[in-house]
Amino acid sequence: MAQSSQAQQAPPPKRGREEKQRARRREERAARSPREPERIFPDPKTGLTAAQAAQLLEQGMGNEAVASNAKSTGQIIRENTLTFFNLVFVVLAALLVLAGDFKDMMFLGIAIVNSLIGIVQQLRSRATLEKLSLISEARVKVVRDGQLGTVPVHKLVREDIVELGAGDQIPADGPVLSGQVTVNEALITGEADPITKDVGDELLSGSFVVSGKCRARLDRVGADFEAGKVFLPQLIQAAGAAQAAFEVIREQLSARPGGESAPKAPIVLATVKGDIHDIGKNIVKVLLENYGYPVIDLGKDVEPAAVVEAAKRHAAPLVGLSALMTTTLPAMEETTRLLKALPNPPVVWVGGAVVTPEYARSIGADYYARDAKQSVEIAKKVLG
Numbered sequence: 001m002a003q004s005s006q007a008q009q010a011p012p013p014k015r016g017r018e019e020k021q022r023a024r025r026r027e028e029r030a031a032r033s034p035r036e037p038e039r040i041f042p043d044p045k046t047g048l049t050a051a052q053a054a055q056l057l058e059q060g061m062g063n064e065a066v067a068s069n070a071k072s073t074g075q076i077i078r079e080n081t082l083t084f085f086n087l088v089f090v091v092l093a094a095l096l097v098l099a100g101d102f103k104d105m106m107f108l109g110i111a112i113v114n115s116l117i118g119i120v121q122q123l124r125s126r127a128t129l130e131k132l133s134l135i136s137e138a139r140v141k142v143v144r145d146g147q148l149g150t151v152p153v154h155k156l157v158r159e160d161i162v163e164l165g166a167g168d169q170i171p172a173d174g175p176v177l178s179g180q181v182t183v184n185e186a187l188i189t190g191e192a193d194p195i196t197k198d199v200g201d202e203l204l205s206g207s208f209v210v211s212g213k214c215r216a217r218l219d220r221v222g223a224d225f226e227a228g229k230v231f232l233p234q235l236i237q238a239a240g241a242a243q244a245a246f247e248v249i250r251e252q253l254s255a256r257p258g259g260e261s262a263p264k265a266p267i268v269l270a271t272v273k274g275d276i277h278d279i280g281k282n283i284v285k286v287l288l289e290n291y292g293y294p295v296i297d298l299g300k301d302v303e304p305a306a307v308v309e310a311a312k313r314h315a316a317p318l319v320g321l322s323a324l325m326t327t328t329l330p331a332m333e334e335t336t337r338l339l340k341a342l343p344n345p346p347v348v349w350v351g352g353a354v355v356t357p358e359y360a361r362s363i364g365a366d367y368y369a370r371d372a373k374q375s376v377e378i379a380k381k382v383l384g
């Protein structure tokens with residue numbers, strides 16, 4: 001709370017300048033598009049109707065972010081055919097035709113095949129990149145027709161009411177309508193400290209919810225949103241790309257003969273309470289699954305009681321816990337303590353950048369693993 005009001009009452013000079021720039025950009029956009037649809041201001045409990053959302057999407061009020069900078073098919077063909085060397089080959093071929101020397105024109109075939117290979121390779125790379133960006137696209141909780149559902153980020157429209165919680169990336173700019181969240185805006189504004197956002201405070205697209213829960217209205221979507229204008233937050237993109245790459249690797253590995261084997265006892269995996277880092281835990285999961293171990297992934301920011309509940313329900317012989325922050329180590333300790341108090345306690349193994357073998361021992365965990373490979377060794381030892 002205190003952080004929120006401090007940040008709003010006495011904004012540092014740099015932030016004030018950025019606010020003015022944003023306001024100017026908004027005015028410019030309003031002047032460019034005077035015939036925007038009327039505002040609806042939907043009730044936060046019911047949101048837009050499906051019909052209103054469809055109409056807004058049709059009217060160009062969708063959350064299509066930044067235009068793709070992938071090359072068009074025409075561009076790819078031109079780049080691979082209209083080259084200096086191809087020009088030289090064509091001139092040489094013309095001279096040979098004039099001289100009636102057709103048997104020395106073999107090189108022309110090679111030049112054509114070379115250009116074709118270039119075109120096919122570039123088209124295939126473009127298709128793969130498009131597939132990756134589709135896989136990494138996040139889904140957002142949205143209220144429409146009074147129901148809470150999820151839609152992909154690009155299907156959101158202006159004035160959609162979204163529900164955001166810990167770990168969610170804010171998909172477009174707009175005010176908080178109910179609840180309270182703490183957000184990390186470091187990638188957008190450079191503000192290092194988490195900021196608390198109450199009802200009426202503006203959320204910035206591209207920033208992350210660190211804790212809390214809220215409903216917000218998306219007032220500036222698509223090309224209008226601030227992250228699209230300020231800069232692309234490389235870290236978020238990298239995290240998305242990493243997740244997408246795991247998906248592709250996982251699919252490829254499980255498609256391979258021997259990739260899947262007879263079912264084994266389930267392993268429960270979670271990033272502990274208060275921690276939203278899940279890239280490392282996901283790598284551990286992918287590798288375990290490829291070795292044929294079924295994994296029940298509880299996700300990130302998981303309450304100790306939820307881990308215990310899942311371990312009991314699935315009679316899991318092995319539970320893995322991940323923590324990336326010193327502040328979330330106590331949650332790892334608490335979770336381990338509760339697991340070990342069960343009548344049939346599972347084997348607990350822990351990991352993550354801040355965990356050490358000494359720490360693992362001190363909290364009563366059975367194993368520490370430095371990485372995914374070591375995790376598989378432990379699973380083999382415990383489960384066979």
Ligand code: B12
Nearest residue numbers: 184275276277278279280320322325326351352353369371
């Ligand atoms: C990416 C990242 C983020 C992303 C997370 C995206 C995501 N979906 O995970 C975002 C931007 C959201 C983020 C947010 C924050 N972050 Co951050 N983040 C990072 C960063 C740059 C990389 C982490 C990572 O993914 N590494 C790559 C993976 C592959 O490595 P790994 O996680 O270590 O996993 C390997 C092993 O550790 C092990 N392993 C991992 N899990 C498990 C589990 C088991 C069971 C086992 C056996 C092994 C195992 O195997 C993995 C594969 O080898 C680190 C800095 C760094 N260089 O580590 C900071 C870092 C972790 N973040 C940090 C902080 C402080 C935050 C914020 C609090 C910032 C803020 N002011 O709001 C918030 C998060 C709040 C929260 N509640 O969690 C600090 C933590 C400091 C500390 N020691 O306590 C770090 C270290 C940055 C720093 N130097 O200050 N972050």
